[in-house]
Amino acid sequence: MKKTLTTLALSVVMAAGPALADLVIPSLSYRTGPYAAGGIPFADGYEDYFKLLNERDGGIGGVPVKLIECETGYNTEKGVECYESTKGEGALIYQPLSTGITYQIIPKATVDDIPIHTMGYGRTSAANGDVFSHVFNYPANYWDGASGVVNYLLEINGGDIKGKKIALVYHNSSFGKEPIRTLEELSKKHGFELVTLAVDHPGQEQKSQWLQIRRERPDYVTMWGWGVMNQVAVQEAANIRFPMENFIGVWWSGAEHDVLPAGEAADGYKAVTFHAVGSDFPVFDDIRTHVVDKGNASGAGDNVGRVLYNRGLYAAMLAAEAIKDAQAANGTGDVTAGMVRDAMESLNITEERMAGLGMPNFGPSFQVSCKNHGGSGLVGVAEWDAGSQTWSQVSDFAATDAEVIGALITEDSEAYAAENKIAPNCK
Amino acid sequence: MFYREAGDFKVSYPEDSQTFPIKFDRFRYYAVMAFAFLVVPFIINDYWANAILLPFLIYAIAAIGLNILVGYCGQVSLGTGGFMAVGAYACYKLMTGFPEVSMLVHVLISGGITAIVCVAFGLPSLRIKGFYLAVATLAAQFFLVWLFNRVPWFYNYSASGQISAPEREVFGIIITGPNASATATYVFCLVFLTFCALIARNLTRGTIGRSWMAIRDMDIAAEIIGVNPLKAKLTAFAVSGFFIGISGALFFAIYLGAVEVGEAFGITKSFLVLFMVIIGGLGSIFGSFAGAAFLVLLPVVLKVVGVDVMGWPTDIVAHFQLVIVGALIVFFLIVEPHGLAQLWRVAKEKLRLWPFPH
Numbered sequence: 001m002k003k004t005l006t007t008l009a010l011s012v013v014m015a016a017g018p019a020l021a022d023l024v025i026p027s028l029s030y031r032t033g034p035y036a037a038g039g040i041p042f043a044d045g046y047e048d049y050f051k052l053l054n055e056r057d058g059g060i061g062g063v064p065v066k067l068i069e070c071e072t073g074y075n076t077e078k079g080v081e082c083y084e085s086t087k088g089e090g091a092l093i094y095q096p097l098s099t100g101i102t103y104q105i106i107p108k109a110t111v112d113d114i115p116i117h118t119m120g121y122g123r124t125s126a127a128n129g130d131v132f133s134h135v136f137n138y139p140a141n142y143w144d145g146a147s148g149v150v151n152y153l154l155e156i157n158g159g160d161i162k163g164k165k166i167a168l169v170y171h172n173s174s175f176g177k178e179p180i181r182t183l184e185e186l187s188k189k190h191g192f193e194l195v196t197l198a199v200d201h202p203g204q205e206q207k208s209q210w211l212q213i214r215r216e217r218p219d220y221v222t223m224w225g226w227g228v229m230n231q232v233a234v235q236e237a238a239n240i241r242f243p244m245e246n247f248i249g250v251w252w253s254g255a256e257h258d259v260l261p262a263g264e265a266a267d268g269y270k271a272v273t274f275h276a277v278g279s280d281f282p283v284f285d286d287i288r289t290h291v292v293d294k295g296n297a298s299g300a301g302d303n304v305g306r307v308l309y310n311r312g313l314y315a316a317m318l319a320a321e322a323i324k325d326a327q328a329a330n331g332t333g334d335v336t337a338g339m340v341r342d343a344m345e346s347l348n349i350t351e352e353r354m355a356g357l358g359m360p361n362f363g364p365s366f367q368v369s370c371k372n373h374g375g376s377g378l379v380g381v382a383e384w385d386a387g388s389q390t391w392s393q394v395s396d397f398a399a400t401d402a403e404v405i406g407a408l409i410t411e412d413s414e415a416y417a418a419e420n421k422i423a424p425n426c427k
Numbered sequence: 428m429f430y431r432e433a434g435d436f437k438v439s440y441p442e443d444s445q446t447f448p449i450k451f452d453r454f455r456y457y458a459v460m461a462f463a464f465l466v467v468p469f470i471i472n473d474y475w476a477n478a479i480l481l482p483f484l485i486y487a488i489a490a491i492g493l494n495i496l497v498g499y500c501g502q503v504s505l506g507t508g509g510f511m512a513v514g515a516y517a518c519y520k521l522m523t524g525f526p527e528v529s530m531l532v533h534v535l536i537s538g539g540i541t542a543i544v545c546v547a548f549g550l551p552s553l554r555i556k557g558f559y560l561a562v563a564t565l566a567a568q569f570f571l572v573w574l575f576n577r578v579p580w581f582y583n584y585s586a587s588g589q590i591s592a593p594e595r596e597v598f599g600i601i602i603t604g605p606n607a608s609a610t611a612t613y614v615f616c617l618v619f620l621t622f623c624a625l626i627a628r629n630l631t632r633g634t635i636g637r638s639w640m641a642i643r644d645m646d647i648a649a650e651i652i653g654v655n656p657l658k659a660k661l662t663a664f665a666v667s668g669f670f671i672g673i674s675g676a677l678f679f680a681i682y683l684g685a686v687e688v689g690e691a692f693g694i695t696k697s698f699l700v701l702f703m704v705i706i707g708g709l710g711s712i713f714g715s716f717a718g719a720a721f722l723v724l725l726p727v728v729l730k731v732v733g734v735d736v737m738g739w740p741t742d743i744v745a746h747f748q749l750v751i752v753g754a755l756i757v758f759f760l761i762v763e764p765h766g767l768a769q770l771w772r773v774a775k776e777k778l779r780l781w782p783f784p785h
Contacts, residue, residue, distance in 0.1 A: 029741065077691075103687070
């Protein structure tokens with residue numbers, strides 16, 4: 001106890017207040033631990049975009065962005081510590097990049113009036129803005145991803161996958177369990193058979209799961225993996241000579257480091273995606289000019305243009321656009337988290353707007369509303385070419401099964417609202 | 428100098444065998460208690476509660492629980508994470524099943540349920556010892572995590588397998604969920620820690636505690652002088668489980684609010700609590716506090732110093748943290764195998780003799 005008090009005194013002295021009038025954006029990143037391979041490029045992309053805005057435009061609306069990075073290691077306790085230590089600095093928006101941490105901070109951030117943007121992860125039913133007022137998961141969520149996988153299989157099978165067998169290899173955590181319900185519903189609807197195989201954290205050990213796949217002989221395998229689990233799975237699939245073109249990952253299982261270790265064997269592996277891949281966009285020239293060439297790139301600067309780097313960039317872009325809208329709506333540069341939340345609720349990302357930012361067709365166009373925090377749910381498919389070591393989009397952003405997903409979202413969010421006595425947020 | 432024992436006479440047995448026989452110690456203890464109960468609740472904010480004090484209080488309860496089993500009774504256990512999960516899930520089922528009942532009751536019942544589970548897994552200790560028992564409790568750890576991941580009933584069939592604490596009250600004060608004030612959660616955990624520490628202290632110096640220590644020091648001899656090993660071992664498992672269950676329930680309901688069993692109660696949790704007990708000092712209540720404080724505060728202090736003050740990259744600091752914590756553990760175990768509690772004892776002896784060293 002005595003110890004506690006000394007450190008208490010110490011850190012009170014240390015935690016001097018931040019310089020006011022900056023736009024504070026925390027980056028809850030993880031550059032260490034079993035998920036660092038995915039955490040590093042995302043954090044780099046997120047940070048580089050704000051660095052670009054500061055260098056090129058002097059911030060957003062003339063107000064510089066102050067990014068506070070906090071290492072979570074994908075660990076929920078550290079995530080809570082990071083949230084608590086950054087929220088007092090005037091944080092405008094959180095992007096925790098961890099479903100576990102998202103579940104922790106949804107109730108807290110709602111009370112503290114700070115928006116959370118969980119892009120393609122987190123609690124899927126948060127797409128119902130009527131219940132989850134401060135959580136946004138546009139442009140697409142896990143269930144869109146699951147539906148996107150099934151739609152792609154329908155597309156390549158001429159619209160009929162009756163009697164096919166699809167195996168789901170999933171990370172045995174809330175993140176990996178998310179798509180199961182949706183896939184079960186879709187299997188009833190389309191008449192395919194679903195086999196689920198859990199892989200325990202961190203995912204190094206998958207021998208038995210792939211032996212089972214060998215025995216079951218599914219037509220297709222889809223995967224909800226993250227971190228080290230992905231490369232192990234791709235390698236194991238190659239080992240049992242599972243045809244790679246029938247193996248489709250979620251967007252968290254579709255980055256370069258997931259497939260590179262398997263070399264040539266990974267050729268043809270696919271993953272769904274909700275944003276563009278590759279670095280063929282004007283914005284990357286600006287990043288090279290203003291950030292990389294000046295020696296300011298985050299991390300080692302070797303991730304520019306990679307899949308997860310692009311995702312971090314995209315997340316930062318959406319955050320910056322919401323802040324711009326908030327500034328315009330309130331006629332002040334110095335916005336609050338509450339204003340940013342309101343702006344996110346009416347965010348409208350069009351093709352022209354993305355083109356104006358040097359990111360034409362970087363993601364689907366979408367319009368957020370009070371009732372719909374999930375955006376349009378358009379999902380594309382990318383394929384890995386081991387020869388040129390590049391990802392390329394093989395199927396354009398297409399609509400997912402809104403009927404099935406909408407019903408599930410309503411059911412899950414209403415249960416949450418009843419359990420926590422939440423009044424509807426929309427008028 | 429500090430310890431003036433002149434005139435501090437004892438005229439009865441209870442006086443002589445009290446927890447703090449030296450007046451200076453006793454008043455220091457009163458001062459700490461008064462500060463914790465009467466000052467901290469009024470100056471605490473969200474960051475101090477959620478990032479530092481709550482984890483410290485909760486881990487201290489877990490460390491006391493494990494210390495009873497490992498430090499006092501000599502039964503090495505690696506199942507702490509699993510037993511904390513039992514407390515957490517018991518609390519969740521009780522909270523959602525009986526929303527109108529006070530959280531105080533739920534937390535205590537969660538402790539009771541965990542005690543029963545802990546005894547069930549403690550049964551092998553009657554036949555096996557040491558390393559083999561550690562492996563048996565390790566099996567408990569993995570089995571329990573698997574169970575909570577596998578059986579949907581435990582997480583009320585939620586889509587993601589997460590459990591989230593709904594809002595509950597104690598005497599009309601909101602204690603769980605996002606609207607709970609820092610003061611309320613802190614005081615709630617503090618009351619439980621005080622209660623657990625007092626019980627543990629009084630058990631360990633009574634008949635039961637002596638029989639535990641007899642079993643720890645030499646079980647054959649203990650049996651010959653009439654200690655019933657079955658009773659001693661199983662009471663140790665039960666009491667330890669009770670405390671660990673309480674800590675698990677608080678960990679889930681008050682501190683985190685949402686839990687995923689594999690992530691929050693994995694094997695790392697078992698090791699963390701074991702390290703707390705080892706660094707703090709085996710067979711010492713103060714050691715449980717010191718170990719918990721050390722391992723909760725050290726990462727936070729390193730982070731504050733490294734990132735906020737020095738401005739180093741976060742990943743470098745995180746890696747250094749591992750190195751420093753590991754090095755400190757090794758250093759401590761070499762310099763003082765009996766932990767922080769022993770360091771404190773030695774310092775106290777020196778202070779009592781000061782300025783006349785032998």
